[in-house]
Amino acid sequence: MQWFEFDTPADAAAALAEAVSGALATAIRERGEAVLAVSGGRSPVAFLQRLAESGLDWAHVTVTLVDERLVPEHHPDSNAALVREHLLTGAAAAARFLPLALHPDDAAASLAAARAAWRQPDVAVLGMGDDGHTASLFPAAPELAAGLALPSAERLLTVTPPAASHTRLSMTLAALLACGRLFLAIQGPAKRRVFEQARQAVDDALPISHVLHHTEVPLDVYWAS
Numbered sequence: 753m754q755w756f757e758f759d760t761p762a763d764a765a766a767a768l769a770e771a772v773s774g775a776l777a778t779a780i781r782e783r784g785e786a787v788l789a790v791s792g793g794r795s796p797v798a799f800l801q802r803l804a805e806s807g808l809d810w811a812h813v814t815v816t817l818v819d820e821r822l823v824p825e826h827h828p829d830s831n832a833a834l835v836r837e838h839l840l841t842g843a844a845a846a847a848r849f850l851p852l853a854l855h856p857d858d859a860a861a862s863l864a865a866a867r868a869a870w871r872q873p874d875v876a877v878l879g880m881g882d883d884g885h886t887a888s889l890f891p892a893a894p895e896l897a898a899g900l901a902l903p904s905a906e907r908l909l910t911v912t913p914p915a916a917s918h919t920r921l922s923m924t925l926a927a928l929l930a931c932g933r934l935f936l937a938i939q940g941p942a943k944r945r946v947f948e949q950a951r952q953a954v955d956d957a958l959p960i961s962h963v964l965h966h967t968e969v970p971l972d973v974y975w976a977s
């Protein structure tokens with residue numbers, strides 16, 4: 753794991769965009785295409801905007817989501833809307849986009865459609881909640897054990913978070929660990945404390961700890977104070 757520290761969220765976003773762009777360009781050189789999975793929430797906006805301006809060969813990039821809330825795209829909590837607004841603009845509009853909540857009123861139909869369209873990402877950019885969740889692998893969710901199971905052929909599952917809004921679709925830990933590169937972007941002292949606690953030991957109460965303790969996939973952590 754590599755740790756990168758920045759004075760401002762803007763500096764972290766710029767550096768993360770450069771690193772992710774480089775990883776995707778490598779995949780395009782090696783395989784002719786690249787698949788990127790990004791997180792939602794409020795933190796990734798500046799990163800997505802900087803990545804959109806990165807000069808990548810977007811026609812050879814597929815963008816998907818690490819997780820999604822089962823809401824229509826006009827809902828303010830839609831991660832797909834966030835990606836469309838802040839990443840798939842200008843030259844980056846040439847990327848192919850695979851949203852996850854294709855049937856927002858029907859979790860099973862959304863999961864089936866997302867599984868059918870599934871592409872294994874080369875690169876995933878994770879966030880982390882104050883409760884230690886990553887993707888939508890929430891502590892105490894009834895589906896958490898299935899989401900953390902290894903080995904597992906499941907790449908996506910539905911999650912009903914006990915203490916957060918909306919049923920979700922989420923990549924599983926097995927899917928995250930099948931990525932060629934992982935990035936984790938976190939901001940502020942509170943999230944740093946959660947991160948440091950999760951580094952101590954694997955603990956289902958902090959699902960991010962499972963990612964931090966599987967060292968076979970290169971993980972770069974971008975933290976802004």
Ligand SMILES: O=C1O[C@H](COP(=O)(O)O)[C@@H](O)[C@H](O)[C@H]1O
Nearest residue numbers: 791792793794795879880881887
């Ligand atoms: O619910 C979610 O939260 C996490 C963290 O979001 P943030 O707003 O605290 O940055 C995010 O990584 C995840 O994709 C999202 O669905």
